[in-house]
Amino acid sequence: MHDIRAIRENPAAFDAALARRGDAALSSDILALDEARRAKILASETAQADQNKAAKAIGAAKAKGDEEEFQRLRAEVAEKKSEVAAMQAEAKELDAKLTDMLARIPNAPAEDVPQGADEDDNVEINRWGTPVELAFEAKEHFEIKGVSAAMDFETAAKVSGARFVFLKGAVARIHRALAQFMVDTHVDKNGLTEVNSPVLVRDEAMYGTDKLPKFGEDSYQTTGGEWLVPTSEVPLTYSVAGDVLDESDLPLRMTSHTLCFRSEAGSAGRDTSGMLRQHQFEKVEMVSVVHPESSDDEQKRMLRCAEGILEALNIPYRTVVLCTGDMGFGARRTFDIEAWLPGQNTYREISSVSTTGEFQARRMNARFKPADGGKPAFVHTLNGSGLAVGRCLIAVLENGQKEDGSVELPEALAPYLGGKRILGADGVLS
Known part of the structure; x- marks a missing residue:
């Protein structure tokens, strides 16, 4: 399995290693999937923070007796909860795709391995x-x-x-x-x-x-x-x-x-x-x-x-x-x-x-x-x-x-x- 961090840091070296094996460059596809996965994780974490903030506000609205605000916040929390679950599922799916892609890529040859076709x-x-x-x-x-x-x-x-x-x-x-x-x-x-x-x-x-x-x-x-x-x-x-x-x-x-x-x-x-x-x-x-x-x-x-x-x-x-x-x-x-x-x-x-x-x-x-x-x-x-x-x-x-x-x-x-x-x-x- 390849280290995604190493691919992020030096995609050219990763593609060069694949080229030595006669394989096509893959860093751009890998990094695009990785970026989509990371963006979805960040979005889900942001939505989770908003959900937690609204959940805390529910208690304050209830203590004040503000029924209208209480109901609005309850609806917001429910909506955020559904949104977070969907984002987490999408992030998990993207993570599985990235792992599967990396799992199918051969190891990089050592520098002293002779170049050849067969x-x-x-x-x-x-x-x-x-x-x-x-x-x-x-x-x-x-x-x-x-x-x-x-x-x-x-x-x-x-x-x-x-x-x-x-x-x-x-x-x-x-x-x-x-x-x-x-x-x-x-x-x-x-x-x-x-x-x-x-x-x-x-x-x-x-x-x-x-x-x-x-x-x-x-x-x-x-x-x-x-x-x-x-x-x-x-x-x-x-x-x-x-x-x-x-x-x-x-x-x-x-x-x-x-x-x-x-x-x-x-x-x-x-x-x-x-x-x-x-x-x-x-x-x-x-x-x-x-x-x-x-x-x-x-x-x-x-x-x-x-x-x-x-x-x-x-x-x-x-x-x-x-x-x-x-x-x-x-x-x-x-x-x-x-x-x-x-x-x-x-x-x-x-x-x-x-x-x-x-x-x-x-x-x-x-x-x-x-x-x-x-x-x-x-x-x-x-x-x-x-x-x-x-x-x-x-x-x-x-x-x-x-x-x-x-x-x-x-x-x-x-x-x-x-x-x-x-x-x-x-x-x-x-």
Whole structure:
């Protein structure tokens, strides 16, 4: 959410930030609505003062026995009361319109975010590992002999429809091992607090984390009105909504492994093969709530946490900073990590690490009390995948594939697989 006071003070800077995202200038429309709202509030307050003045005069007229004046003032008070109620209703309606308008405007990009229109303008900032050179034609994850029977899309389609999967046997175990490894690493090595968070959230939580009102169609809503989380960013971040934290409480660093649900509205025909893009998937999320002065450093720290998972699994990757035209709605700056997938002969996104600045905190009124006793200020919130479990499974299977259809698994997973390192062509761990 944008600060209306900042827009009043510097509308040109606000429009320039929108222009960097490829959006039209909006300050004049916003300020016109804001001025109408403020004028209506002032008019209602003036009418309220007149009503109060007339109400006091009623008592004096009654004490004097001036019946005519008494009745005139009663009529005036009744008229003012109706006038005030109408003005207050109009002011409330204008305020709701202004809030809705501001809620649909994306975050302003940080100054160091590269200018660009789409993913082709993203800038690579890091590369780790060397893509594996196979002596045979690489297969995609679902084509590998030791995997194909345990990755059942037909049964899932019968039960749930397209873009779902049944994982069975050893493949299901590897998937579970990956999630456990990620959580343990974030807790034991990266200092995050593990949270078992809900996957059903209310409107307020979706709104506070900028998923509503603009992106409701991208998520699933239950008949009871709750939403299935698109990521545990929503419950973790919203957990501090309405709070005024002590500065000494910061930073808050959390991680959660949950099911995630996305309708993938508008993505028909994209990445439909295999389990790269699913309606239901699992993710280990990282969320930080920090002091504004440490926000940028925290994003770099979170990025290293995510990169470290891939390095421990020996998965080659590259890191890019997203350009202004490819960033998410609430992001101020986003780093994407893309894992190497031999089956597609390319790098594919496996994690996004974003800082939202005070954008989400303002929407959900999350603040902290400075240690020096100053006025409460908005916290900064950050989120990042640490990692998407299904996509990490794809990367592990494709990078470890052998010509005979078996898969060599990363050493880091051995403790979670009973010491076993090989997924055989027969689908059995050994």
